[in-house]
Amino acid sequence: MASNRTMLMLPGDGIGPEVMGEVRRVIDWMDKRRHVSFDVKEDLVGGSAFDKHGTPLADKTMQDALDCGVVLLGAVGGPKWDNLPFDKKPERGLLRLRKEMQLFANLRPAKCFDALVEASSLKPEIVRGLDIMIVRELTGGVYFGEPRGISDIGNGERRGVNTQVYTTSEIRRVAAVAFELAQKRGNKVTSLEKANVMESGVLWREEVTKLHQEKYKDVQLEHMYADNGAMQLVRAPKQFDVMVTDNLFGDILSDAAAMLTGSLGMLPSASLGAADPATGRRMALFEPVHGSAPDISGKGIANPLATIQSFSMALRYAYDLGADADLIDQAAENVLKSGVRTADLGGGSAKVGTTGMGDALLKELDKLAA
DSSP states (O other): OOOSOEEEEEEESTTHHHHHHHHHHHHHHIIIIIOOOOEEEEOOOTHHHHHHHSSSSOHHHHHHHHHHOEEEEEEOOOGGGTTSOGGGSTHHHHHHHHHHTTOOEEEEEEEOOGGGGGGSSSOHHHHTTOEEEEEEEOSSGGGTOSSOEEEEEETTEEEEEOOOOOOHHHHHHHHHHHHHHHHTTTSEEEEEEOTTTOHHHHHHHHHHHHHHHHHOTTSEEEEEEHHHHHHHHHHOGGGOSEEEEOHHHHHHHHHHHHHHTSOGGGOEEEEEEEEOTTTOOEEEEEEESSOOOTTTTTSSOOOOHHHHHHHHHHHHHTSOOHHHHHHHHHHHHHHHHTTEEOTTSOOOSEEOOHHHHHHHHHHHHHHHHO
16 A cells, blocks of 8 residues: 655665665564555665766756655765766755755754763763754855855955855744754753854844744743853753754754764754645655765675664654654664674674664564564
8 A cells, every 4th residue: 555655765875875775674664563654766866876867966856855855865975976076076966955955954863872871982971861952054054145255355365255144034943943842852942153243143042032932931941152052062961952053053063962972873863844834744854964984885884773763753753653763763772782783883792784783673673563
C-alpha cells in the first residue's frame, strides 16, 4: 500500500552512500515491524551529481525535493572536486536546496550519551546529561547581506566587505521555532547576539523580546552576548536548553557545542522552512553534521548513527512520529551502552564497522519493539 510520507534520499559523496544504506535498513524495519511506510525516491547531489549531470544538483532533483518536501542528505564534497569552478562545487547543491526550499531554521542538537562521556574533551561532570538544541537562522545575516565583495581601493590596498542584515520577520520566525521547541523540552530559550556593539543585535534582542511577550510568556527567556555564550558552552553547558541566534554566531556556537559530545559522527541536524498555513507541514532537510570523510570512504568503517539520528529527527519534525523517533534514539543509546563502537568512538568492548553498527541497532530495535 502506498504511503503519503514522501522522502527524497540524497546519499551524496564519500561515506554518504554507506551511512545512508543503514538508514534504508531502518526504514525497511519500520515498514515490517511498525507498519510505518515511506515513499522514498533516491537521486544524486554534490560531486556525484556533477559527474553525471555537470551540475551539483540537477533541476529535476530540485523539483523532486520541492514535491517531496522532506530531504534526507548524506554528505557532499571531496578532493576530487576541489578545483571545480565555484558555482559547480558540490556544496552548491546543498546551498541550492536550502535556498529554494526556503529553509531558514537550522536545528543542531548537542546531546552527550552517557556511554560517550569520556570521549568529550571536557570533564565528565561538565557534560554528563548534556542535551542542548541550537537553533541557527540560516538564510539571512552576514553570509547573504549586501553589499558584499572585495574591491581595489588604490595604493596597493584592497577592501573586503560583508554586511550583517536582519529584518523583523526574519528574526521573529526563527525565534518562534525556538520558543515552540522549548515548550516541548525544558521550556527555556537563550537568545544570543551582540547588542552591545551591533545595531542588528539590538534589533534582534528587541524583536525576540516582543515576540516572547506577545505569544510565549510561558517560556523562560534570557538574553546573552554571543561571546559570553561561547564561554558558557565550555564552562557550564548544561545551563542551556534551546539557544537561538543568527547565521554567523550559530555557525560558530553549534560547532563548539558539537565537540562537547565527543564525536562529530554522532551529531544529526535539521533545516526547516515555514509551516504551511493549511497543513502545518514544513519543508525540511535532514543531514548529519559530519562531512563526506573521503579518507575512510569505501572502507566500511564510517559511523552511521548521525545519519540514522537525522532520520529520527525527520520522524519527529517532519512526520509527527515522535514515538518512533524515541524508539530509534533509545536503541542508539542502548547500543552504545552495550559497548559497541565504530572507529571514531573511543572505548567500548566491541569494535564494528558501518554494517556492524547497523546490525546492532536493528537488533536493539527488535528488543524494544518486542
